[in-house]
Amino acid sequence: MKKLARLFLALALVLALSISAAAAEIVVGIVNNPPSESGYREANVLDFEAVFCAENGYTAKTFYSLQNDEQLAAAQQFITDGVDYLLISAAETTGWDAVLESAAENGIPVFLFDRMIDCDESLYEAAVVSDMANQGDLAVAWLIAQNLSEYKIIHIQGAMGSDAQLGRTGALDEQVAAADNWSIVVQQTATWDEAEARNIVEAVINSGEDFNVIYAENDGMARGAVAALDAAGITHGVGGKVIIIGFDCNRWALREVLAGNWNYDGQCSPFQAAVIDGMIKTLENGGTIETKIVISEEKGFDAATITQADIDQYGLGE
Amino acid sequence: MAELMKKTKKANKKNLGGYAQLLVPLLSILLIVVFNLFRDPSFFSVTTTTNNLGNTVLAGNLISILNSASELAIIAMGMTLVTAACGGQDISVGALATIAGSVFVKILRGGEITIGSIVVGFLACCAVAMLFGAFNGTLVSVFRIQPMIATLVLFTCGRSIAYWINGGATPTISSPLITALGSFIPGCPIPTPIIIVAVMAVLLALLFRFTTLGLYTQTVGVNQRAARLNGISPLVMKLVSFMLLGVCCAVAGCIGVSRLSLINHETMLLEIEMDAILAVAIGGNALGGGKFKVSGSVLGAYAIQALTTTLYAMKVPSTDVKAYKAVVIILIVIISSPVVKQAASRLWAKTRRLTAAKAGKEVSA
CATH class of the missing domain: 3.40.50.2300 (Response regulator)
Known part of the structure; x- marks a missing residue:
């Protein structure tokens, strides 16, 4: 069953890649949890879809899973495919070091959103998270x-x-x-x-x-x-x-x-896409990002x- | 066939009409009841209060237990049939109930909520659930896949399907009619879910009384070859059992949705498959198929809920609830294991022989 699911997944991925191959300017790989998880996640996914779209000059490759190992594999695949930026909301906080190091080796800046990852600060460009x-x-x-x-x-x-x-x-x-x-x-x-x-x-x-x-x-x-x-x-x-x-x-x-x-x-707040969009634009224009960890502004x-x-x-x- | 029926009846008579099977679930409920009475004598007191809608309603732990166990009791009914016919369990019931609930919500959100649209919604989600049940049943009966593996498919993807149907994480429906379905009908002090369980039980009892469903299911479970030689199709019986379980899931799904006028695809009736299988086991049904008693499973369901409610009442810390539950469940399962049962019946026979011998002596003296 699992094998079949993986095969299916791989097929879907290949399909998604071939469709998106007609590239716009900036290619981002987004690894997130599935929108069915909660109302929060649904809004989060919609937010990212709305910001990282063709009109804003992006081609987005997305992968959704609640399973950390599946997320890891997808992130590795995105790195192999040579995306420009990698955006991650990890299912679990641990186990990401190898993938993040591989991203660094390939010169792909990583942004964390929604959730932190337990790793060295140098392994990601910036994190936009809820406190x-x-x-x-x-x-x-x-x-x-x-x-x-x-x-x-x-x-x-x-x-x-x-x-x-x-x-x-x-x-x-x-x-x-x-x-x-x-x-x-x-x-x-x-x-x-x-x-x-x-x-x-x-x-x-x-x-x-x-x-x-x-x-x-x-x-x-x-x-x-x-x-x-x-x-x-x-x-x-x-x-x-x-x-x-x-x-x-x-x-x-x-x-x-x-x-x-x-x-x-x-x-x-599930709305982190705009902040990350701003950061990517800064990097594209040759600037640097000052703050490592951005806490989303939230109220009651x-x-x-x-x-x-x-x-x-x-x-x-x- | 009449011959066979007569024979089973005779065998059942010898066996206290099959009611001996209910000993274990009754014993476990008794255990929990006695424990609670020692802990807090007023635990089972039932009172009347006025709810926020102005209805006079019954309240108390007993009502809470009966009410909260409704979904589990209904699913356990269907699970008993599947277990009896197939000798295996369906682990997709939680997912299937969520799909059914999702269909129910989808239809009710399509327009104004009236009694008519509720009936249409219910029938539609029954149809969908029976279709999925037939899918599971086909995998098990035609392709002869082990039930737990066959239903793993729907277990894995069911909640995603439920999400697709509505396309929103927690869609809500609001109508006094739905509230009545999930809590109280104005003027009736008994929670509606309890009434629904009673209706389901009666319907199932009538089905057993006026059709050969029960006998055929049992026959297929005991010996497929013999059943086929007697003109009973194991294929059909297995399919029917899964479709009936589908209906049970649909009813449970509708109750679940109505309780809070909302559906959460990820958490609704989560892990209920485990409790349902446990209810069937506590009910003294053979998990390998064959002889069964639906009432045993329903009692099992109430025993499980009574245990959960007791743990809440005792304020067992969050992190420990499952551990405590496991300890009690181990006890119940060991008591109902064949080894203990045999030992108990040997002991019973021995004491009877001894008393008989004693009585004999007294007579001769």
Whole structure:
């Protein structure tokens, strides 16, 4: 099966290459995760497709996989094909040294986007990434500003060990340890699964324990948590008993914030293509890139201040 | 055929009508229930509350368990049939349910959501799921590929197909009708998914009662050659079992979508194939095919969900949940293993002989 899949993949690659052989000026090889992964990824892929297109003077070769080894093979292939630039959002943070070294030997500048790779700084030109810890800090700072007399939090985590989970959990854990009136009612992972989040909140409600904050590490899990509250007749959102916090800024989630059903949604910006485009243009014009690591500017949306314009501009998906 | 039916019935009668098989799942549920009652006597208390839509509804851990296990219970029903007929398991059920859910969402997003469009959507996703089921079934019956390998194809690509159907990562649908389907129908205090499980169980029971489906499936599972010699086509029976599993997946997919009015192709019913196979095993069904009891698998499904809910209620840390679950599952599987069963029945026979001998002595004295 795997062999067949590989054969298929190789065929697809050859086909893609032969089609794109009618070259425009700059050839970029983009290695990313598949758009089906999440609303975030979908927007990310669309962003790159929109920027690295023929009108902007690019020929883009793309490869999508959740598997690190497949990504590595594709990147190596792009190097062999002689692309001008290599853009990578790695499935895993490790194992990339050999491929990046081979890119350096061939004089191909590498840009990392969305996620960092564990390797020497000299192996890439620049990285444009999200700071997950900063997203957590922003949300916790917002929560502190709400000035509740007591914080009793249900904390629903994403897939354990993922960048987003570590960053968003870290900020909350620190604050709970530091402040006396902050306590965690329950801290459990739903591995990004909406239904699992609902089950976790349902269990807390059934136990009769009191809580007034739900800190869910993505929008889907926040939605699951809210479904459990709705079924139990517990009010939430602006003027409700329970504060709802989500992350990622899916458009439907921001609508919930605008409607006052949720209180806060933290942004995780998938828009890195424009920044990288600017950097490539700088290199093409003989310039040099000053900053090695660019952190995408991200913010959070509060139900009190969000507008329809925010949803149109920052919302992901539909 | 009537002869054969009579014979099985006779054999079943000797075997407490086949109900002895339910001992293990019942025992495991009892184990979890007793454990919880010791831990927290109010664990199973059922209360009524008013939900945010103003309906009076039932609430409590018991309701949560029955409600959350719905998808698993329904898929376990179909999985039992496939296991019985083919002597192997379908590992693509999660992916297939997601495809079905995706079709459901696609159709509902096509226009205004009415009861009519929901019915059309449901029928369409049933048809699609049966088609994919037939695909799996053909690989297994015609090409005689081991079921786990045959269904690996759909397991691998199913979620991508589901994504293609909708073309968006987490499409949403919003309508009070969908909410009613996934949580509560106004005026009815019982969660709708529980009612759907009951309806499916009744339909399946009627199917077994008024057709020879059950008997034929079992016959094919026990001995294919003998079945063919008796005029039963193993090919057809295997295909039918996979298509019925397809329908089960479609129902589970629709429930999954309705619960949150959203579909996430990557996480919906993730790893449910493992739980479904486990439910079939806990239900005392032979994983190598042949004799089966759907009710056993359904009880198995509830046992698994009861375990998960218990772990949540105990606030077992995120990272440890799976380890705890594994320990309990090992226990249950060992208890239901043939070795332990044989030892238990030997012990049972021995004590009976001893008591009988004792009684005999008393009489003679």
